[in-house]
Amino acid sequence: MKLKTIECARRSVRKYCNFFYHKNCENIMRYGGIINECILMKNMGKAKQFIKTNELIQELLHRYAYDHYPRLVCMSSGGDRRNRELSSLDLIKSKIWVKVAQKGALGGFYDDSRYKNKHLQEIKDSGFVIIENFLDSKLSRKYCSAFQVNDPLDSEYYESWTPLNKKIGADMIDKTILREIIGELNISRPYPRTLLNYVRANTSPLYKGVSDWHCDRYIPCLKGLYFPDGCDWMPFERLIMPTKDALSLPLSVMKTFFEDLPSQLSAESTYTAYVKPNTLILCMNAMFHRRSSKDEARPGKRKIVFMDWNHQFNRYDLLLSAVKRCLI
């Protein structure tokens, strides 16, 4: 009986190994062939196309390479943001990055100094600034079609994420009021990554945990939310408070997702982002916010261009900016 069981287990392992070998051998040969061809023929276009269309590579790039800005929760604590526990490794790592951030390009958000630019100062005082009529009529016309979404309208719920052309991110800095704002921060990579997000729901919206209060990061980190058509449905909510106070919250609070604001923040005022078309909200994302309230249960649609700087200005740039500021 015992022998029979061992033989059966052996056969299963052999069968699985054969299956795994054949399945992966095919992939390895295919990928190896394509990579080899790309290198030998110096066909960079084909290599780029392969990287762009391969789901596994894209997943790995998004997870580990695109955004190198320090995160509070890393693999040491399993990435769990539902409880306040912080591993000692994360705690030590975070304290070091806070020191670096205090010296770095956005270090002004920690102290009592004043920014020359009134919008930057408003972010420092309240955590965000609302800029209406963000794009002039020429830019609005130029990018009108880029901000269009092809909604198939054949489902109860539809959401899409579209990366926009790098030129749009550059124009949104060089040809707008952001030129002065970002200029004063002296960020070495001033152009943000831009992503067009569209959500439409015929009944009540679908929530995916983003309706909880949270901070994206625990050190200063800019984010822009541009509403080409305005917003009258599922508005973002943000806490109104000086960045200096928000950044001094315990790290265990900053790492956690909360259904209701934690006791130390429950007395603070909040802002609900119902905005006019062509409005930008430029904010400090290391402050508590949520994508919408859970009470929003009616049909609607919402379109946003997310502007992320932490995908370009990464932890190496942050470190470099801290070293530079210390030397000057």
Ligand SMILES: [Fe+2]
């Ligand atoms: Fe967020």
